[in-house]
Amino acid sequence: MKLYPIWLISLAWLLVVGCRQIYEAPVPYTGPDIPGAGKFTTSIRQSMEGVYSVTDGSDRFGDQMVVKWTYLREGNDTTYYLSMFAGTDATYFSLAGQPQVDSLALAGYWRKLSNTETGLAEFAVQMKHNGQLQNYAGRLATGDTLVISGLYNDDKAKPTRRLTLTYNRPLNPEPFAILAHRSGGRTSDLLPSSENSVEIIKLASRLGATGIEIDVRYTKDGVPILYHDNNLNLRLIQKNGLNGPIEDYTYKQLTNLVRLINGEKIPTLEEALEAVVVNTPLSFVWLDTKYIGPMAPIQAIQRKYRERAAQLGRNVQIVIGIPSTEALASYEALADKTNTPILSELDTAITRTTLNSPIWAPRWTLGPQIDEVRAMQKEGRTVFVWTLDEPQFIREFINESRFDGILSNYSTLVAYHHYTKQ
Amino acid sequence: MQPRIRILYWLIAWLFGSLGARAQQSEIDSLLSQRGPYAIVVTAGTGLSYYSTHLGVPPTLEAARVSRFGFPGTIRVMWYPDHRLRVGLETGWTTLYSYRGFIAGERSQVYVSTTPILLMFAMPLGWLTGTERSFARRMSIMGGTGVYIVRSRLNYGNIVNASTYSTGWMAGASYAQPVGRRFRAAVELKWYDAVASENAAFVAEVHLVWRAFSW
Amino acid sequence: MAQTRPTQRRRFLGLGRSREEVMQRREKREKPEQPCIYFPQAPQPGEWRRSVGLVFTATPPEITEEVRVSVPAIDLNLQRGLTKNLYVVGRLQTQFIQNSLNLGLRYAMPLSEKWFVSAGYDINGWMGVLKIRDVFDAQAYGVSNYPNVSVGYRLTRTLQLMARTEAIFDFYYHSQVGSLSVDYHRPQLSGVAFAFALEQPFYKKQHVTLGIRAAYSRFNWQFWSLYETFDRPLFYPQLFFGFIL
Incomplete structure (x- = not known):
């Protein structure tokens, strides 16, 4: 009996079913990020923000980059981060000041979200005065140009490849909402934190976001939590044998037995909003209604954190998304709708008449809908589009349409195309 | 009817129409003209399973x-046509882990099991040249x-029974x-792989094979 | 005394028969022993081959997330012999709202009685239109190329095995959403695919193809409407089953 055809069939089967590559992109930078601004004073940080031309390193990161500061507040400590966004492969740099160094030094990592490329990076901030590079001390004379020069490399390799950025122009000042999907980005883009976790909320502004969309569901015992999918599954959580709808489990069961894919706990809605209001500069939260059930508990939390933001002197807009007729029914069942900002994903007629929603958010796959968008804006409504990730279409929508903001998994790309728009 | 759909319709009609014409082209097929019989064969069995992939236990x-380990059960209904390839459906149940x-x-317990519902293809290694x-x-x-x-099934605080669907495959021998005239006893080794839920089990079973109908 | 020269039996690719024997057998060959679509053997010049079936594509979790299903498409194949070794192939896969058409040329030759090889080049055009009120107003089309090499092994008179390797080159992509459109002109190696198929009689004289295909590619036409953005090859396993007509 000739057995080799059987081996051939077996090998073929294994090749087909057994070779799915698992991609990973671990962040090579381990910090620590030391709180405090160090030598990066407020005026220096403000003067650094802008659109830069890339001279060395444009083969890898394109010919221009956006440079923007953000921060993360933990207790009394504030850590400042410099983000840089390139137009290729949804690239971002996350850099922290090095207060222990006696110059304007930055260190961190870079990552291309559309693939798995990542690496370490370190920079010094200088200025070009009369054609000569000098250390920047916060004062620029006429004709002086800021230069951010440094090194990068792949993965954990010590940075040795040159990357030089030369200041070109200020950021586009037009107001525009850069909304990050699933609290900052989706897990399948191999971000360092899981989608819909407190950790990704704290990362979101470093990814360019000015606001976030978060997915809200209830546990069996009625605790509002953040989770996107209908079921517990290995896309989002570490393997533990549990499956089925998350609504079947109590909060105690979830918090003790379930960890998100990068090891985080599933956060409650209150923990998420606390992080937004207290820890981040984010100014907009879109509560996507994934649950079917009463909206009153969500409304109460919305009110609580709007008040908390106001007490802290922060202008944070928290809106409840109405994506479906079921959610519309839940909203209409509320006893008191005052002081309850909403966002309508339904058609223009329902948005205008039934809901009178101040925000309308159609799908991007319907196109720019320029006439409808203009009409809604004339009525004083804000119009966002969701969930737009395709890089060329992000550019087209920013340059050719009239939306007030874009919800995307690639807030880095939205930031790049918005801030470089002239 | 849109032009694209109409073209597709005629293309399919032409292809299916040629199925009848094929019957007359007997010279293309060197197989014997009289074949058969056909049979419906029902298989049932049980054995031992071993969960064969990574297993996640909460660090808490x-x-x-x-x-x-588990004790699986299998029911399979196959159509045995007059050639080597057989086709049918398999279902059953097995413990995964x-x-x-x-x-x-506080005591916590998790039990995971699966019921496969699979479209099956099978082939004997020997056919025309083989004998019983x-x-x-x-x-x-x-x-x-x-x-x-x-x-x-989770037992922690209260009991939660939940289920989900996972695409997957199996392979076996x-x-x-x-x-007897209508019965065979069989031993079977097979690999169940529920790909989407990343569950896999190696199963060894003893089967009773019953030729239920033939024509 | 003249010494008899021992017969020099030159092996043809080491597969058991001399080249002369293989060539003689090929000359004698009148018709293939059994119908085939994937097996690398050319139809007779002027002869048509057809098959109709289904191809199921498992959705990658990166794109469809928790929705893990096998998406079916109708699979039609049409082939015609041009010369003894050269034939033209056509393949239409359709889900009605989105369609893919392959046209290509194959050059096939036997290496021995049991082993066969072919090399081919397929050009693939695909298109899809999706218009759903308040959800979609999008369409897209594109062109890809699939150079391919196949090896066939005739296990018995009625059972044939085929293994095929394809390179997938994306050549052009266009998509329109509402009034905005984008184009990608850059040709790039999108990925590779490996296919294995069995061809054999199933019932009476009806022959079938049963196969699997594993594609690792940056783009798959069936999922154009999901506008995936990953610049890394994803895994698209396929099962295909077809009746050779």
């Missing part, structure tokens, strides 16, 4: 005890694809020994 669980332990002194006494004729290889209903 103290004094964890894990079991990877279970674990138990304590969280802050031939080892190759009695050996079969099989493969299937479909869905696995994966069930989990069997040896069948005739024990």
